[in-house]
Structure formats: C-alpha cells, structure tokens
Amino acid sequence: MNRPVLQSPIPSPASAAQAPAAKAGMFAAYDTSDFFCELMRRTDEMPPSLQTVRDRLAGFDLDELRHRTSTAEAQLYRLGITFTVYSDREAIDRILPFDMIPRVLTAAEWDHIDRGVQQRVKALNLFLRDIYHERHVLRDGIIPADLVLNNPNYCEAMVGVRVPGDVYVHINGTDLIRDRSGRFMVLEDNARTPSGVSYVIENRHMMLRLMPDLASGMPLRSVEEYGLKLHQTLCEVAPEGVTDPQVVLFSPGIYNSAYFEHVFLAREMGVPLVEGKDLIVENHRVYMRTVAGLRPVHSIYRRLNDEYLDPLAFNPDSMLGVPGLVEAYRRGNVTLANALGTGVADDKAVYAYMPRLIRYYLGEDPILDSVQTNICAEEEGLAYTLANMDKLVIKPVGESGGYGLLIGSQATQTELDEFRAKLLEDPSNYISQPVIDLSVSPTLCPSGVEARHVDLRPFALTGKNTWVLPGGLSRVALRKGSLVVNSSQGGGSKDTWVMAR
Amino acid sequence: MTQTSARFPAMLANLNTLLSRYGESMMWLARYMERIENLARLLEVTEAFVRNPDGSPGWDSILQINSDEDRYAAIYPLPATEENILAFYITESTNPTSIRAMAHMVRENARSARPLISTEMWMQLNVFTRSMMELSTPDIRRHGLSGLCNRLKQDCQTHFGITEGTLYRDQAWLFYLLGKYLERSDQITRLIDIRYHTLLPSGETSGSQMDITQWGSVLRSAAAYHAFRRLQPVTTTPANVVGFLLKNEGFPRSLMLNLRQVDSTLSALSTHYNLRHQCGPLQERIINMRATLEDQTAEEIISRGLHEYMTYIQDELAALQAEVSATFWPAAPVTVREEISIPQ
Missing domain, CATH: 3.40.50.11290 (Rossmann fold)
Known part of the structure; x- marks a missing residue:
C-alpha cells in the first residue's frame, strides 16, 4: 500500500505566515471561492495545528484516499451503522456518506x-x-x-x-454555521430529541482505523x-x-x-x-x-x-x-x-x-451570534420578507430536517410565486433569514478534492452541570454549491477534530 | 459536584434486568439459526442420497418432516417437483419455513437484541441475513444446491462459533441456549419419525439389515454419520440408528443430550438468577421427558410405537416452549407483585 510520506513537523510561525504549501499536492486545484475555508483559512492567520493537518493531507494520493473511502463505507455497511429509508415497498439501509478529510477546530475556537x-x-x-x-x-x-x-x-x-x-x-x-468571515452563528437549537451523536463517535473510530497516518501525534480531544x-x-x-x-x-x-x-x-x-x-x-x-x-x-x-x-x-x-x-x-x-x-x-x-x-x-451578551431573523407573524417582518424573497431563506417554523424551505436565490420565478401564496395564506407559519454563506471544507468528490459547505452540531448534556462534548457532528452538503447538509437530503459527515492546544 | 459513580454502585449488581423481549429474541434467534442449518443439511442430503423407490430424489419427505404438505399444496401443484421444492424452501417469502423467511426472522430478532449481542455477532448476522434475503433462483442455479447448502451450513456454524466466543454469559446467553437445545430436540424427533416410516413402511422387522445408503442418509441429515460409524463399525440396523439419534450421550444432536442441556440451562437460570419460582414447573416437564427416554431401549420404543413416542416428545416440547413464553414474556398485562409496588 502506498503510504504518504510523513515529514511535517509543526512549522515555525514564520513559515506558516508564508504558507507555501497551501496549494500543493492533493490541493493543487482546490478552490474555496469566496467562502471561509475550515482548513485553508486565510494564509496570514494559519494556526500551527491546522498547518500540520493540511501539510499531511497534501501528501496524500487521491487514489489512496478513494480506496480508503470505499473501505470505510463497506465497513459502515457491514457494521450496520445505517439509517433506514422506507420506500413504498421495502426498507433500505443507507449509510451516512463519510468524508475522510476531517474538519478541524482550534482550541480557541472550541x-x-x-x-x-x-x-x-x-x-x-x-x-x-x-x-x-x-x-x-x-x-x-x-x-x-x-x-x-x-x-x-x-x-x-x-x-x-x-x-x-x-x-x-x-x-x-x-x-452552528460560519459566515464568510469565519464568525460562528447559531442556526438553530435542537432541544427535543437531537440525533447524530453516534456518528460523532463512530466517525472518530473510523478515522483512527483508516487514517492513522493523519491522526498520529495530533493533540485531539477525545469523544469517548x-x-x-x-x-x-x-x-x-x-x-x-x-x-x-x-x-x-x-x-x-x-x-x-x-x-x-x-x-x-x-x-x-x-x-x-x-x-x-x-x-x-x-x-x-x-x-x-x-x-x-x-x-x-x-x-x-x-x-x-x-x-x-x-x-x-x-x-x-x-x-x-x-x-x-x-x-x-x-x-x-x-x-x-x-x-x-x-x-x-x-x-x-x-x-x-x-x-x-x-x-x-x-444579564449577559450572547457569546454566540444568531442569524438575523424576520418573523412573518409580525407585520414588519412579513413586509420585509415579501419585498426580499429572492435574497432570503424562508422556513416553515414547525418543520425540521430542511423540509419545506425556500432558498430565494436558487428558486425559479414560478417557485417564488407559489411560495408567496403559501406565505400570505399563513404568515405566522414562516420566518425568513438572509442567506448565510456557509463555510466550506475540502471534501473528496468524484472529480477530486473540492470545497463543500459544512455545518457543526455540538452536543451538550445537562444534569447538575452542563458539559459539551469536545467534538460535534460536521455535516457536509455533498452536492456542489448546495447549502442543505441534512442526511435526508444528500448530506454526508466528517470527523470533527477539536485540538487540545 | 457529587461523585455519581460512588452514589450509584448498585447498578452493575442488578442481575435481574433482562428485558422479556430480549429473552424472547435471543431464544428465537438461536432457534431460527438452528433451523436454517438443519434445513440446509436436509436439502443437501436429500438431493444426494435420498431416493424414492423409482430412484428419483425423495423431495416429498422434506415436506413431511417440516409438516409443510398443506402449505406447499396451497402454492404449488402436486406431486412436488425439485424445482418447486427448492423455490418453496429457499426463496418463497410467503412460506415461513423457507430460508428467506427464516433469514428475515433471524434479522428481526438480531436487530431487536442488537443492544445485547456482540458487535461481531451482529456484523456477521447483518451480512448473512441480507445476502440470504436477496437470494434468487439464478443464484441457486449458479452455485448449485450443494454449494448453497454448504455456504448456509458454514455461515450458521460461523454464527454459533462467534456467539460461543463473544457473547457475554448472562441470562441472554441462557435463553439463547434454551432456544438452541429445544430446536435440536424438535428437529431430531421429526427426522427420525418421518425417515423411519418412509424406509420401513410396512412393519418390517426393525432388527434386520437394510439399505445402508438410505440409513446412512438419515445419519448424514443429522451430521451423525461418522460418529455413528465409530461407535457401530459392524452393524447398521434401524434400531441402532434410532437408538444412536435418540439416546446417545455424546452426540451433540441426540435427543438425550439436548434434553439434558435444556435441563441444565433451566437449572442455571433457576440458581444463578433467582428464577426458581419460574423454572420449577418447566424443569419438572423436562425431568419427565428424560425419564421416558432413559427407561426404554430403542427396541422397546420401536416395538411400542416409534411414531407415537416421537409425537409425545414433540407435543411436550411445544408445551414447554409455550410455558417458557407464558412464564418469561407473558402477553397479557402483568399485575405488579406486592413487594415491588412499595413506594421507594
């Protein structure tokens, strides 16, 4: 088996500032456009731990990565780490597609x-x-x-x-999502029966089994x-x-x-x-x-x-x-x-x-920002929403899983008109928000490593105190340009690395 | 913050928390896996060795062994043909005794007990049951019946091996064993009953020498051929074969050995898990069955009526299964026993 060459000690700040390896190897054709990239960041503020991950990844061979991906997916299938999709006639076990390139968070971000x-x-x-x-x-x-x-x-x-x-x-x-400047924002709270935490842990196991050469020596916080x-x-x-x-x-x-x-x-x-x-x-x-x-x-x-x-x-x-x-x-x-x-x-x-x-x-200011939200139940919010439909994301308040929402910029005129009618019929069922340009993360795609949008779901447990699992579910929208990361709509997931230092 | 682990030390010590549903699933998981292995052996042996008087493979006897005549006749025309028998027993999902239907039941029970069984067990069952449920007639033709049967036996035996090596030994394991031994007891009596009477239909003397190949096939159907040979190198008589399959103490599929295992499994549940009250009546039934087997020779059983005795054993096994169900996973609402309803 072709193992990538590992020769990447944590670089000194000086070499990090120049970031010469950013476009090397596997990332030669990688293009983040205008979006905030979880791995590349801005070249002038590259945290050393990310630099190491990036340099190691750059040394990987695409075919090798593809081979490991198919091994991973076969394992998930055999292990029965699946969710069941029901069609009219039968139950089909699907795996949540797993991307081998981790999403990395620095200690300060965490x-x-x-x-x-x-x-x-x-x-x-x-x-x-x-x-x-x-x-x-x-x-x-x-x-x-x-x-x-x-x-x-x-x-x-x-x-x-x-x-x-x-x-x-x-x-x-x-x-949580991140805008173009990398600012974290809460997209929604899940306070009923949030799911996905098993993938956080299983993704880590898969990562340690199949990418030991990437994870070795990295100061990862445990999710065990x-x-x-x-x-x-x-x-x-x-x-x-x-x-x-x-x-x-x-x-x-x-x-x-x-x-x-x-x-x-x-x-x-x-x-x-x-x-x-x-x-x-x-x-x-x-x-x-x-x-x-x-x-x-x-x-x-x-x-x-x-x-x-x-x-x-x-x-x-x-x-x-x-x-x-x-x-x-x-x-x-x-x-x-x-x-x-x-x-x-x-x-x-x-x-x-x-x-x-x-x-x-x-009596405190929010530590995490929220997305500016227009409430269509309120006159002002409805008027603003109707006037700016093509620029907004409009969501029904009762739905989850990304169902029933309209992304104005991607909708046809007919879709906009139809949605307008629904909105006017029952305004209090809707809210609207500006489109947030979700951050991207390098993701293995059929044509190579490409930028795909990601979100992050950290899990918090509260008994006598609150404890937040140092990690989280990073969902990735596998279709190019798509902002919908839900597993029911073609999303995949990544291992989320929280660095201890 | 208080030390939670120190506050709740009794959690691991609580031995009696096996859910009824888990007990039921473990039992049926074992029973269906045994049944699949058994059916595979029966199909293979029938194709190779079992012959009608005209020399054709004796497919009808499989229907009789499984009491499937009526179900078969409802789907396919009589007399049974090889092609239809194989479809009926391998791919026919409306037939509950087909490989496909049993693989489905194995899968449902394994999914239900998945929180308990080892990851290795689940992985193998996940792959095995999925491939069995996808089996098609062309697959059977491509690999040949004996190829398929060998694979089935091997997958079942792999399951039993993984289970032996990885399943935690608690009540779940004991219910699994109970299912396995009850199924083996039932299967061996069905096999003896049907094959004996198809081979000796008209009261021929059971002590006489007879068609070695045919009686060999009976032994092979129970994976008993070589063990029997070692024990009885010279004479193969119907009574010897029946005696071996019913009463031998060392053969893993003999009735005697399996009834003894059922008994000792119930004893383990009774003493290690404080289920004396529940196991008592069940053990009594087993002790009676064992006594009837120990007190008679094979010749005596045959002369007094083998079919009647096999029917008696099968009825007792069915009654035992029903009692196990009623005792450990009653369908009707359970009333709270007094000692439990005392407020905490």
Whole structure:
C-alpha cells in the first residue's frame, strides 16, 4: 500500500505566515471561492495545528484516499451503522456518506463554542421553567405571550410541573454555521430529541482505523466519554430519593430510521433499550417487563417525540407509547429526558428572541451570534420578507430536517410565486433569514478534492452541570454549491477534530 | 459536584434486568439459526442420497418432516417437483419455513437484541441475513444446491462459533441456549419419525439389515454419520440408528443430550438468577421427558410405537416452549407483585 510520506513537523510561525504549501499536492486545484475555508483559512492567520493537518493531507494520493473511502463505507455497511429509508415497498439501509478529510477546530475556537453553547442551554432551561410556571418573561414583554402560549409545541400538561434540578433540556444539539468571515452563528437549537451523536463517535473510530497516518501525534480531544456522561446525567436527574436509578433508553423500535443510534447509546450507557411494549405503568409508577417480572424504571432517555409518548395524554392512536406515562411523569415518579414541551424553546420563531432571552435571564451578551431573523407573524417582518424573497431563506417554523424551505436565490420565478401564496395564506407559519454563506471544507468528490459547505452540531448534556462534548457532528452538503447538509437530503459527515492546544 | 459513580454502585449488581423481549429474541434467534442449518443439511442430503423407490430424489419427505404438505399444496401443484421444492424452501417469502423467511426472522430478532449481542455477532448476522434475503433462483442455479447448502451450513456454524466466543454469559446467553437445545430436540424427533416410516413402511422387522445408503442418509441429515460409524463399525440396523439419534450421550444432536442441556440451562437460570419460582414447573416437564427416554431401549420404543413416542416428545416440547413464553414474556398485562409496588 502506498503510504504518504510523513515529514511535517509543526512549522515555525514564520513559515506558516508564508504558507507555501497551501496549494500543493492533493490541493493543487482546490478552490474555496469566496467562502471561509475550515482548513485553508486565510494564509496570514494559519494556526500551527491546522498547518500540520493540511501539510499531511497534501501528501496524500487521491487514489489512496478513494480506496480508503470505499473501505470505510463497506465497513459502515457491514457494521450496520445505517439509517433506514422506507420506500413504498421495502426498507433500505443507507449509510451516512463519510468524508475522510476531517474538519478541524482550534482550541480557541472550541473554547468560544463551549462557552457559547453552555450559555445558550442555560437560557433555554430558564426560559422553559419560566413559561411553565411564573411566566415573568411574558409579563415583562420580552417575547409575545401569543407566540409562546399558542405555540403548537407549548405543552399544557407541563404547566406547574416541577422537574428535577429544573432541567428541561438534558440533551441539546446546537446547529452552528460560519459566515464568510469565519464568525460562528447559531442556526438553530435542537432541544427535543437531537440525533447524530453516534456518528460523532463512530466517525472518530473510523478515522483512527483508516487514517492513522493523519491522526498520529495530533493533540485531539477525545469523544469517548459521551456514553458515560450521558448515563451520569440521567442518574443525576432521577426522581428525588432514588438512590440507584434504573435508566433506560426508550426507542420507537427496530423500524425507526435512527435505531442504530438508539442501540449505540444504550450500549454505551450499559442500559436496556426499551420499546413501548416493554414498559407498563401501575399506580402511576413505571416498570419494565423482565424475565423475572416487573422492575421499576426511574430515568427515561426517550427518543420519541412528545405526541407519541402516551396514548392517554396525546395521540390516542400511538402504538409506540406507554399508557399512563405522562401522569407518572407529572407526579414526579419518573424523569423524562428531555422534558415534555421543550419544542417551544427550539421553535424557529422563538429562535428570533434568543439573544433577548439570554440578556433577560443571564444579564449577559450572547457569546454566540444568531442569524438575523424576520418573523412573518409580525407585520414588519412579513413586509420585509415579501419585498426580499429572492435574497432570503424562508422556513416553515414547525418543520425540521430542511423540509419545506425556500432558498430565494436558487428558486425559479414560478417557485417564488407559489411560495408567496403559501406565505400570505399563513404568515405566522414562516420566518425568513438572509442567506448565510456557509463555510466550506475540502471534501473528496468524484472529480477530486473540492470545497463543500459544512455545518457543526455540538452536543451538550445537562444534569447538575452542563458539559459539551469536545467534538460535534460536521455535516457536509455533498452536492456542489448546495447549502442543505441534512442526511435526508444528500448530506454526508466528517470527523470533527477539536485540538487540545 | 457529587461523585455519581460512588452514589450509584448498585447498578452493575442488578442481575435481574433482562428485558422479556430480549429473552424472547435471543431464544428465537438461536432457534431460527438452528433451523436454517438443519434445513440446509436436509436439502443437501436429500438431493444426494435420498431416493424414492423409482430412484428419483425423495423431495416429498422434506415436506413431511417440516409438516409443510398443506402449505406447499396451497402454492404449488402436486406431486412436488425439485424445482418447486427448492423455490418453496429457499426463496418463497410467503412460506415461513423457507430460508428467506427464516433469514428475515433471524434479522428481526438480531436487530431487536442488537443492544445485547456482540458487535461481531451482529456484523456477521447483518451480512448473512441480507445476502440470504436477496437470494434468487439464478443464484441457486449458479452455485448449485450443494454449494448453497454448504455456504448456509458454514455461515450458521460461523454464527454459533462467534456467539460461543463473544457473547457475554448472562441470562441472554441462557435463553439463547434454551432456544438452541429445544430446536435440536424438535428437529431430531421429526427426522427420525418421518425417515423411519418412509424406509420401513410396512412393519418390517426393525432388527434386520437394510439399505445402508438410505440409513446412512438419515445419519448424514443429522451430521451423525461418522460418529455413528465409530461407535457401530459392524452393524447398521434401524434400531441402532434410532437408538444412536435418540439416546446417545455424546452426540451433540441426540435427543438425550439436548434434553439434558435444556435441563441444565433451566437449572442455571433457576440458581444463578433467582428464577426458581419460574423454572420449577418447566424443569419438572423436562425431568419427565428424560425419564421416558432413559427407561426404554430403542427396541422397546420401536416395538411400542416409534411414531407415537416421537409425537409425545414433540407435543411436550411445544408445551414447554409455550410455558417458557407464558412464564418469561407473558402477553397479557402483568399485575405488579406486592413487594415491588412499595413506594421507594
């Protein structure tokens, strides 16, 4: 096998400033256009650790990289690290395409993200506690009461219910993007059941197996701790007085497209993966059916949306849920993570108020910027949106996964007209934002190494404290020019390297 | 911040947390893998050795062994042809005893138990079941039936080897073993019952010498040929063959050995996992079955009615399976036992 030659000690700042190797080898034809490149940066501010990665990569042979990529994808398939796509007739197991070129974050960048995410999670939890109890934030006029109380994700069943440690969002995923100057911005919060963390860890394993020559000696922060920390978090928020809590992961079951991740997390935590039929509620307490009879359950990491959890409380047709679960929860006999009703906090309309909510609850300026957001429910926001449709991204507030959005600059006149009609019909269902030129990262493509847009989803766990996994899911839009990174729409992923120094 | 790990030391000590669904999946995973291996051996042996009086391969006997006559007749015309039998047992997804349907069941059970089984087990099952579910008639023609059967046996045996070497020994393992031994017990009685009566249809004396090839094929169907030869180098009589398959203490597929293994598996569940209450009635049933087998010679069993005895064993095994299900994964809502409902 052709191993690339490794001869790249960390260069001195002087040689980094000249950055002579930037366009060498594999990167000879690499063009970032005007976008911020995660690896190339600007030549005058090249952090030494990135320089090393770049120089090593430049020495790789394209065919060798392709060969390793196909090995990686075959392994993912064999390992069953797949998500299931359902067509009319059959279930197809797909892998999330894996790009061998890592996305690298410096220690300073990570410090900024870490603090920013912690701050945001803190504000989200304070906001949720407030709107389900005293509602100061509404009385003080910080956010329109209508937007919160009439939000489809506002959960009446949670009003007045105390949750352990006042933690609502135990597991949070914050979607970050970078603009042309490299500034990080929050694109959205995922405070319901954010997914993808298993790929963070599996991507790292794949990287260490197949690119040892790239990773060797690099000061990478480990992502191994996640399962342990997750279990610890779920123990910390167990109902009061329980000394040895039984934690379970509650999955919709083997037909769910994210079943692999549920298996992965249950195994990493060493707890049972349960389905609805494995749980039963008696006397407002939750039990699981074991071969030795019923055993009490105290903390449930649930990977089902609110509406499927309990046919008695929500959707009566749900076959996935557990009758009586919500009442047991309301009585404090079991903890759900995340709490019920967190969807109101990661709503796209509420997002627009996050900077104000951070200032209100914490008395601090937001550490991470937000994307400027026009709320179409408001007259001013709607007028601006209608006047600038061709320059904006318009999103329905209730959808996730990149569905139903319009990117004005890429739409035809017909599409614009159709969308305008939808928008006028139900303005409060939409928000709009300027197009952010997502940063790019060198990515192996059929015609060579090319620039592709990426985002970043760090994961935060909150029990007694908040801990942010030093890494994150870097999703990459594999189609040239595309800004949509979602796996359901042709996205892939990269290993995310957070440098310790 | 308090030390969480110190606060919750009892978590690892909790032995009785095997989900009922996991127990069920492990049991059926083993049963279906045994069944696939067995069917592969049966198909291969039938093609090569089993003959009708006119010399053609005796495909009908496979239908009888699996009690599949009615199901087959609902899909294909009678009499059975080789082509249709192979389609029925390999690619026919509406037939629950086909390789494809069983591979699907293996896959579902493996997915369900995936949080428990080793990564190595999952990887092999993932690849194996996917390729079996994609099998087509041209594939069978290309590799030949014996090529396919050899591959099936090898994949099943690879599975059993990986499992032996990597699966953590706890209750999940014991339910897996229970499924494996129950399936082997059932398979051996079906094989003996049908083949004995097709070879000796009209009450010919069981002690007489007979067609060595045909009785050899019975032994081969159970992977017993060479072990039997070592033990009985001179005489092959029907009673010897039946006695070996039913009562031999060392042959891994004999009824005797598998009933003993079922018993000891239940004992392990009973004593190591505090399931005495649940296992007691099950063990009683097994002890009775073992007694009927130990108390009779093969000749006695045959003269008193081999078919009746095999039917009795099969009924008892089915009842045992039903009792295992009702005990460990009851379908009806379970009432909370008093000691559990005391508030924490």
